[in-house]
Amino acid sequence: MEEQQSLETLKDIKRMMERSSRFISLSGLSGISAGVFALLGAWISWPYVYGFKNLFIHPGVPLYNNGNASYSAIFNTWLFWIAAATFVASLISAFIFTSIKSKRQGIPIWGLSAKRLMVQVAIPIVAGGIFLLRLIHFETFGLIAPGCLIFYGLALVNASKYTLDEIKWLGYCELLLGIINLWFVGDGLYFLAIGFGILHIVYGSFMWWKYERNTVGNDDLKS
Amino acid sequence: MLNPINNLNKLFDSRVRLGILSALMVNDSVNFNELKELLEITDGNLASHMKALEENKVIKVEKGFIGRKTNTTYKITKTGEKMFKAHIDALEKMIQSTK
Numbered sequence: 113m114e115e116q117q118s119l120e121t122l123k124d125i126k127r128m129m130e131r132s133s134r135f136i137s138l139s140g141l142s143g144i145s146a147g148v149f150a151l152l153g154a155w156i157s158w159p160y161v162y163g164f165k166n167l168f169i170h171p172g173v174p175l176y177n178n179g180n181a182s183y184s185a186i187f188n189t190w191l192f193w194i195a196a197a198t199f200v201a202s203l204i205s206a207f208i209f210t211s212i213k214s215k216r217q218g219i220p221i222w223g224l225s226a227k228r229l230m231v232q233v234a235i236p237i238v239a240g241g242i243f244l245l246r247l248i249h250f251e252t253f254g255l256i257a258p259g260c261l262i263f264y265g266l267a268l269v270n271a272s273k274y275t276l277d278e279i280k281w282l283g284y285c286e287l288l289l290g291i292i293n294l295w296f297v298g299d300g301l302y303f304l305a306i307g308f309g310i311l312h313i314v315y316g317s318f319m320w321w322k323y324e325r326n327t328v329g330n331d332d333l334k335s
Numbered sequence: 336m337l338n339p340i341n342n343l344n345k346l347f348d349s350r351v352r353l354g355i356l357s358a359l360m361v362n363d364s365v366n367f368n369e370l371k372e373l374l375e376i377t378d379g380n381l382a383s384h385m386k387a388l389e390e391n392k393v394i395k396v397e398k399g400f401i402g403r404k405t406n407t408t409y410k411i412t413k414t415g416e417k418m419f420k421a422h423i424d425a426l427e428k429m430i431q432s433t434k
Contacts, residue, residue: 125356129361
């Protein structure tokens, strides 16, 4: 009986340590939905990337300025707006599923652990974003997809200390994929589709299966 | 043989206090509101536990300001860490001894 009580207390302590230091409400469904939007984005982008449709929204505007591609030219491409829409849609859907889960767990979505997670993810992402802008400036377009995957992978590995630990495996896979992509620079779109689409769906399904399957009716995914 | 119950610290004989200590063990510092959210208890209840822990030198208190609002943050002391670890060891021993 005392033994049972001690065991309960230890479990309590462990739970409180996790709850106060990690953001554990990240939903697997967030991963799945982000992956679906990524695949959709890749599918829409495909004809623009491989020259079947004109990449530029206003074809007459000059691309070059003093010999280098100008930043404003980025906004003149369909690709930029497809990428931006994909990113926003993924983010919003991920946020919705995660806030549903956090409500069910009774954990504030904007608590201490969530803030810390955001900061830790933002550091590699912001650094990577600036790096990629410079790559575009120097017209090294082939390195953009590997760059996205590598910096995103680093962000996830970094994030794993502040949320469910398994996310580091997704991070390692993104890193590996990004590095392989460095030797296949023309195929960036396929690598992006695998990294942001398929890997997210696989990871999201696994996490949902492991942590959330029992908390909601099993009909959720079937319907 | 020493009875492991002797090593259980009376000071930690409450779920709230164990919760406070657990949070402070894994975070550099935690402020009053964050603790309140985490433990889901009232201001008065939390304050009285914090006072008891502070008086026993288990935690230290730092009062500061964010803008005009007071911001009270808590840290665990070296003694507090030792006491908490000893308490967990004692709990573990209790489980093992009955096996």
